[in-house]
Amino acid sequence: MxxxxxxxxxxxxxxxxxxxxxxxxxxxxxxxxxxxxxxxxxxxxxxxxxxxxxxxxxxxxxxxxxxxxxxxxxxxxxxxxxxxxxxxxxxxxxxxxxxxxxxxxxxxxxxxxxxxxxxxxxxxxxxxxxxxxxxxxxxxxxxxxxxxxxxxxxxxGRDLNPVLQDIGLAIHPPLLYLGYVGFSISFAFAIAALIEGRIDAAWARWVRPWTLAAWCFLTAGIAMGSYWAYYELGWGGWWFWDPVENASFMPWLAGTALLHSAVVMEKRNALKIWTVLLAILTFSLSLLGTFLVRSGVLTSVHAFATDPARGVFILVILCLFIGGGLTLFALRASTLTQGGVFAPISREGALVLNNIILTAACASVLVGTLYPLVLEGLTGEKISVGEPFFNLTFGPLMVPLLMAVPFGPYLAWKRGDLLAATQRLWFAFAAAIVTVAVVAYATSGGPILAILGVGLAAWLIVGAVSELVSRARFREVGFMVGLRRLAGLPRSTYGTTVAHAGLGMTLLGIVAVTSFQSETITVMKPGDTAAIGRYQITFDGTDRSRGPNYDQLVVHMTARQDGVVVAKLDPSKRFYTVRQMPTTEASIVTHGFSQLYLTLGDETGDGGIVVRMWDKPLVTLIWLGALVMMLGGGLSLSDRRLRVGAPKPARASAAPVAAE
Amino acid sequence: MALTRKKQRLVLIGVAGAVLASAVGLVLFAMSGEIALFKTPTDLATAGTPPGQRLRIGGLVKEGTVQRNDATVAFAVTDTVNDVKVTYKGLLPDLFREGQGVVAEGTLGADGVFAADTVLAKHDENYMPKEVVDSLKAQGVWEGDKEVSTTPASSTN
Missing domain, CATH: 1.20.120 (Four Helix Bundle (Hemerythrin (Met), subunit A))
Structure with missing residues (x-):
């Protein structure tokens, strides 16, 4: 019933x-x-x-x-x-x-x-x-x-796919959908503005909190999905440039651009048309993600049972909303007035640079994701576009953006002074140089790109924090007054600092784990000891047991560092009886920001088992950084200005508004 | 500097054009070298493939060919007409089985052995790599939409 x-x-x-x-x-x-x-x-x-x-x-x-x-x-x-x-x-x-x-x-x-x-x-x-x-x-x-x-x-019943029987399923999809679907509000506002033929700074002030909230959820959802794949799939990787991952990453990139362009619109009443277009594109990319996952054009962990009727239906929805949205945009965009003028070197200019680079990066991900589909459709030739492609396109595009991020908040609206901003960033620059020197010394001249990457992360983090400190103006007004000034700064300023520092943390984690992790694959028997990174791992023994809906083989291991026991690990292999499906459960120990990661392969005939081990330095920063970014978004969202609400439209209409 | 709308637009277009041009350049460059073509064992046997090029091969794991030597695994991938020997160091996916579909990515050595750095099998019992399904269909040994778990070797032509 x-x-x-x-x-x-x-x-x-x-x-x-x-x-x-x-x-x-x-x-x-x-x-x-x-x-x-x-x-x-x-x-x-x-x-x-x-x-x-x-x-x-x-x-x-x-x-x-x-x-x-x-x-x-x-x-x-x-x-x-x-x-x-x-x-x-x-x-x-x-x-x-x-x-x-x-x-x-x-x-x-x-x-x-x-x-x-x-x-x-x-x-x-x-x-x-x-x-x-x-x-x-x-x-x-x-x-x-x-x-x-x-x-x-x-x-x-036939049971749930064992890979999905995890706490990750409770968190990842709802957060991701809150992000995807949240952008529908930005889209609705954009379309409504086009229908009304009227848009002003007040509009941006209404749209921004919704976009910010959706962006926070999407950030957390992607980070959670990445961590889930990392520990559940046992491959030890945290991002695979899988088309479905890209499907969630593209709206994030576009949403991040939207977030920043909405600031320009709210503060300076500029970039209106572009902001409306970005709002349409961001939600379009969310719909594209939904289509890719559910139409069966892709095969991946995420792909649901395929049914051509569903694919066609979603494709029609996709075309109606994207096509309709863009057509309306083409017809009505000219009715929106242009905003204020600004110099290339200014806060607006920095945010425009952010938008241009994020959009270009998003486009390169889009090409890499759709190109194999298009090529197969046109010529029947099958290709696979994977990590090497994205490392070579997305990476170099993001570097100038990451270098520019600390400058943004130092530049004044309308007309900024790059020289003054550079002078005020001397401390962050010095910190980055010292970091590069220390890392180069500690890794005895490790890979040069990795060392520069760590320096870039330091530049981002110190650069973000030093902006707050320089706003307090401790040197001019003294420590106590400086503290009071610091406390009086709007929350959105803190939000910017925290989010940019989080970006630096994620970058640091990515660089550290990509360049400095150690990995070993070896066959072990009870009593054996193997070395991995800073640890020695001893195979203590195995036992077999039954879970609620699976049988499992658990391997007990002890990790020692210079003879001292630091952790007990027990990776396992499960066999889900209803689905007749084996899974591997990795065992992960966190110490500081680093992790020791153990996973099992097949049993060899003579009582041994293949064990794969990683020592992953600073890996947790990848996800913690994302959470910090989300926290920054949350701080910004709690800013008084956004809570109190927008100015009355009467005030906004005092500014030149397009004739309806 | 005088802030005219015209000047602002010129700078914007210039920067956007520069970023866009570098994005296009990077994408084209990456496409020329970093994309893996999909080949079946028959493609490799008939057409000369230069060693060292990044490839993706797919087919079935040939029965009785899986050999484990410590953490290195050797097996043959077959499309029932031709075979390719594959070596791989790493953990095989949970659903890697003899007679089942598999996709391997890596490079072909000068000795004709395919050195894989990635091996993908099915994610669950219903899923078969799409490339493998298509290539088996092309060979005429695809057994409908049910599982291809029984040995297809008997249908060799």
Missing amino acids: TAEIGHFALVLALALALVQSVVPIIGARRRDAALMAVAPAAALAQCALIGLSFAALTQAYVVSDFSIVNVVENSHSLKPMLYKVTGVWGNHEGSMLLWVLILAIFGAAVAAFGRNLPASLKANVLAVQGWVTVAFLAFILATSNPFLRLDPAPYE
């Missing part, structure tokens, strides 16, 4: 979404307050209905209702409760339901918290949000209904 309720709630939500996507626009045109007021009511009701539907599916998983196809295919009564719940979105149908649920939550949030939005803008934004909801609800109901019944119902 609950399944039918869930299904029915989805159909009702679709009907409401249809109303929401038409009526408010008409209301906004006619300036009819009653029609416009339909939008928030519909958005809230829709959120409740989709929430009900999601709860119904979750309930079916929790009680293991095997009369529902989706539950049979992805669950098992012996599966631990956590994975019964997370299994709801560990499959195509359920994850689409989570996708629209998050979409509806964002829509409801605009309806509930957007009180200070002008009525017509709010109505238009929610209507555009309604279009997206209609498209995806129709997609679910037509091709991916999670509530299909099975008669007769089997006694047992």
Whole structure:
């Protein structure tokens, strides 16, 4: 019965979404307050209905209702409760339901918290949000209904893919979707602005918090996915330039650009047209990611069961939204006025450079991701574009950006002084030089690029922090007054510093682990000792045991450093009985920011087992840096200016505004 | 410097053009050397492939050819017509099996042995590398959409 309720709630939500996507626009045109007021009511009701539907599916998983196809295919009564719940979105149908649920939550949030939005803008934004909801609800109901019944119902389910039976599934997809879907709000604002033919600094002030929130979630989601792949797949890598990873990385790059261009628009009323275009492109890339993962054009860990009908449906959605968005942009962009003028060397100029480089880097990732698909479609020739390609294109493009980042906050708006900024960055520059010298000495002249990379990371981190210190002006005003000045700085200033320092941390982790990790693969038997990096690993013994839905072989090892025991490790190999599928569980020990990583291969005939070991220096900084970036975004989001809200549109319209 | 809109636009276009040009240059350069072509064992046997070029080969792991020597593994990849010997140092994927589909990436040595640095097998029991499916279909030994787990050697022509 609950399944039918869930299904029915989805159909009702679709009907409401249809109303929401038409009526408010008409209301906004006619300036009819009653029609416009339909939008928030519909958005809230829709959120409740989709929430009900999601709860119904979750309930079916929790009680293991095997009369529902989706539950049979992805669950098992012996599966631990956590994975019964997370299994709801560990499959195509359920994850689409989570996708629209998050979409509806964002829509409801605009309806509930957007009180200070002008009525017509709010109505238009929610209507555009309604279009997206209609498209995806129709997609679910037509091709991916999670509530299909099975008669007769089997006694047992087929279990969830063991790789997905992990806490990572509880965190990674929801965060990623919060990011992807969050950009739909920026998109809705952009389209609404084009429909109204009016855009001003106040618009940027409304869009920025939504973009910032989506960006924070996406940052955390990508970092979490990377760490999950790192420990679960046992390959010891943290990024594979897999097309599906790229699919989440492209919206992140575009979203990062959008974040920075929205600042220019808010502060200086410039770059309007570009910001609107970026908002459209960012969400388009999110949709492209959804298409790549679900259409079956790719084979990867992430690819869901393939069904051509789904691929075609999403392709149509993709074309409608991207094509429609860009057409509207082409038709209406000229009605938006141009903003203030600025010198090339200025804060605006620095942010424009950020945008140009991020967009170019994003485009190179896009080419590398789609080129094999296009080539195979056109000529039938199969190629694989992997790490070497991206290292050679993405890497060199990002270097000038990373070098420029510390300069940005030092430059004044409108007209900056590069010489003065350079003089104020002397400390960061000296710190980078000292770091390079120390690392070169410590690694006795290691790879030159890696040493320079560490120096670049130091430049980013020290450069970000020194900007705060120089704003306090300790030297001129004394220590106590300086501290007070520091405390009085707006949170968004802290946000910038923290996010840029986080970027430096991630870079440091990447460089350290790429260049200075040690790796060994060897066959070990009980009693053997092998050396890896700074450690000696002893094979103590093995034992076999049973988990709830798997059998396992656990290997006990001890790690010593100069004869002193530093850690016990027990990597294992599991065999999931229902799916007849083996998995490898790596054992990872963290010390400081570094990690010791052990994973198992096949057993050799004579009682030995292949063991792969890594000593990974500073590897955790890769993900900690991303979390710090997210924290920076959060700080910026909590800035008083954004919380209090935007200035009244009356003030904004005092500035030259395009004729409607 | 006088801040005119025209000047601002010129600088913008100049910088954007420079970044874009370097991006295009890098992409073209990387495409000429860093892309792995997909080849089947038959492609390698018939057409001369220069040693040292980065390749991706796919097919089935030939029955009875998997040899382990410490952490190095040697096996043959077959498309049922021709075979290629592959060596690999590393952990094989959990679902690496004789008679199952596999994709290996690396370079062909002068001795005709393929030195793989990456070996991909299926992610779960339903998944087969797409290149392998296509190449098996081309050889006429694809057994529909069910698993290709039984030995296809009997269908050698």
